[in-house]
Amino acid sequence: MLYFEDEMTYLRNLILLILVINLIGCVAMGDKFVELEEPEQGKAIVYVYHPKDDAYGANEANFLFLDEKQIFRFTHNGYSYFSLEPGTYNFNIRLSTFFVATELVRDSVNLNVKAGETYYLRYYESHDRMETWSNGVSAGAYQLTTANIEEVEKYQALPELSSKRLLNHKMMR
Numbered sequence: 001m002l003y004f005e006d007e008m009t010y011l012r013n014l015i016l017l018i019l020v021i022n023l024i025g026c027v028a029m030g031d032k033f034v035e036l037e038e039p040e041q042g043k044a045i046v047y048v049y050h051p052k053d054d055a056y057g058a059n060e061a062n063f064l065f066l067d068e069k070q071i072f073r074f075t076h077n078g079y080s081y082f083s084l085e086p087g088t089y090n091f092n093i094r095l096s097t098f099f100v101a102t103e104l105v106r107d108s109v110n111l112n113v114k115a116g117e118t119y120y121l122r123y124y125e126s127h128d129r130m131e132t133w134s135n136g137v138s139a140g141a142y143q144l145t146t147a148n149i150e151e152v153e154k155y156q157a158l159p160e161l162s163s164k165r166l167l168n169h170k171m172m173r
Contacts, residue, residue: 033079033161036118040083044113048091048121048149049079051160062106062147063094064123070094072167074123079164088112091121093147106147120157123149 039045048064064071067090072080074093092108111119126146 031166033164033166035158035161036081039116039118042115043083043085044115044117044119046082046084046089046091046111046113046119046121047079047157047161048081048123049157049161049164050074050076050123051164052076062096062123065092065094066090075167077164078167079161080167084113086113086115091149093123093149095147107149109149109151111151118154120152120154120161121149122152122157122160123147 036045063073066082073096089111090108091111093106094103095106109121111121113119124147126148
């Protein structure tokens with residue numbers, strides 16, 4: 001019987017470790033938000049952030065693409081920024097399936113940036129619908145969400161950004 005208890009303890013600890021690793025991967029762990037003083041000469045700053053939404057916080061976070069280039073996978077309470085040349089850029093959110101980006105664009109926004117300006121994009125999820133299923137033996141329900149990315153004003157963004165943590169990416173200055 002001792003062998004079985006040890007095996008159960010091992011399995012319980014293994015499952016606990018897997019859960020902890022998954023939870024850590026869902027939350028941004030970088031430095032707390034610090035507003036950059038001003039854009040580099042001839043460039044604009046674009047902040048992108050994901051406020052934690054208690055209602056949908058357990059959902060797998062989606063990926064951010066900038067002009068068809070995968071930048072990072074969003075994590076709850078995360079933010080990042082870009083230093084961009086003037087021009088029009090497409091930011092889009094793509095569905096994540098088992099932590100891999102798919103081709104399905106959930107939402108997108110085109111942003112025309114001007115040198116010397118600062119822009120704020122908020123990514124959030126909203127309730128779409130509840131779906132139920134039954135196979136005759138068991139039943140369940142799951143919640144579907146809609147991904148949204150939108151430009152917001154500085155006065156809206158700064159209070160939300162104050163508690164966010166930095167998500168690094170290779171395009172950072």
